[in-house]
Amino acid sequence: MLGGLKSRLKVRRDRLKVLSRKRRRALSEQLEAEGDATRAGLARFAEKKTLFEKSSPLLRRNIHRLEKGLAMPERRPVFAESFIGETVALYTRLIKSAAPSAPEVRWAHDVLTAYFAAVQKDDGKIAAAYKSWSALPPLPAQTPMPASPYALADQGQMITEKLPAFETFAALCRARRSQRWFSDAPLPMDQVRAAMDAALQAPSACNRQPFDFYLVQSREKVKAVTSLPLGTAGFGDDLPAVIAVVGDLSNFAEPRDRHLIFIDSGLVAMQFMLALTAQGLGSVPINWPDLPDNHDALRDILGLAPHQVPIMLIGLGVPDPTCIIPYSGKRPADEVLHVID
Structure with missing residues (x-):
């Protein structure tokens, strides 16, 4: 293991030697700037867990995770115990915020409704989340919008549109x-x-x-x-x-x-x-x-x-129809697609 680590470090040093001093400095500055932006993003994410109005990225992620669990062919009767309490709390904050995103509220509402209808609610964490969910007021009237698949009576039914040829x-x-x-x-x-x-x-x-x-x-x-x-x-x-x-x-x-x-x-x-x-x-x-x-x-x-x-x-x-556009020939599919058996 130690030998492998030394080998990887040597390869890294050899690669850096190829770069000029100017390029090494530029790379260092670029990575430092990326780190600064990432740290700022992590700090802002932590703030948005409790301070948000229109939309919550964490709620969107959690609702999507619930959707994937609901879509499993062999769905477990108990899942998402680790984050369902957080999800209901985020949804509660969203509907009580000043200007919540109506599509996000509807989507989260439909998925949470389907989730609690599908799981066993005697699990401690799920039972606590369901108690909080049940205490919420009905979904307020809002601009009509397409329902999510989970609003349908048959959860196996999907909303589809005619696809182009x-x-x-x-x-x-x-x-x-x-x-x-x-x-x-x-x-x-x-x-x-x-x-x-x-x-x-x-x-x-x-x-x-x-x-x-x-x-x-x-x-x-x-x-x-x-x-x-x-x-x-x-x-x-x-x-x-x-x-x-x-x-x-x-x-x-x-x-x-x-x-x-x-x-x-x-x-x-x-x-x-x-x-x-x-x-x-x-x-x-x-x-x-x-x-x-x-x-x-x-x-x-x-x-x-x-x-x-x-x-x-x-x-x-709006395009100018009199101007020439470069053709930009593309690589053929067989040159790009590599099939690994």
């Missing part, structure tokens, strides 16, 4: 290209919001959705934002609007989860751009280099907190 979806994927030149037409915000609604159906780890989209349209701020990343020369100043996709590290209780902001933000950003394409709008993803000074500059422009981390930018608008 695969070729239709493949054509949408081929139609999406990085559009860098746009017309002077105003950005249709109803279509942008519709695209956001569709994009938010993207999967997210424990449904925490640890991201926010900041839309900038003023010419001055668009130029300020697009001047920060690399690779925007020649078109960045002319974008009619730009979105900063920002990860929120206050959604996590463990440092190990800090990179989920990149995975979840990438998933929702791709669906957002596809949804724009489906409506005839154009978009261009813009890489965001991991430079601490750039992070701080964008935080200043957008008024972000230390635990909010810029992930990428997306330029968007």
